[in-house]
Amino acid sequence: MTHLPERLLAGYRNFMAGRYAAESDRYRSLAKQGQSPKTMVIACCDSRAAPETIFDCGPGELFVVRNVANLVPPYAPDDQHHGTSAALEFAVQSLKVQHIIVMGHGRCGGIGAALNPSAEPLSPGDFIGKWMNLVAPAAEAISGNAMMTPAERQTALERISIRYQVNNLRSFPCVKILEEKGRLTLHGAWFDISSGELWVMDPKTGDFERPILD
Structure with missing residues (x-):
């Protein structure tokens, strides 16, 4: 049995x-x-967007933390439970990763929930709703744009959220210091589930571009 x-x-x-x-x-x-990955990936827990599969990586190559909508809560050294912050601290301080990638994806359910805050909560605790409050300001701005279709608003917030999360990473002193010293590089990426396309965020402009593959 x-x-x-x-x-x-x-x-x-x-x-x-x-x-x-x-x-x-x-x-x-x-x-x-022991492990010594050079890259940390903060990804969504969506079963369709697994970093190890997308990047064709073997064991020990990626340190991955996954949560709803690949969010990074701002630095908050309080007595609350911070799963993503704990993983980030371990990756940066103990494993000494050289790259951190925030990877979002198309058709993200968490982003969809942020764009529809009036939807019926899935539970009395409304854990998803409270979690997605991390992108509430951007969601409110995009939701009010009547010139965009629902699909366009969804994709826009998925990508804008990635920029938010990269900025939140810099609220952690250890990340900010190492980035300024050139020992840590932050990246943003967005994966289209339907086409398999990967879009990478330009660190200077924030635009998303498809990398040239030989």
């Missing part, structure tokens, strides 16, 4: 016979020596 869905057990069997068998030495090395 198993306690996991059969689909996952079948996938695990394939993993052990395929990827793990081919990379067993690497896994053993990572287990013995």
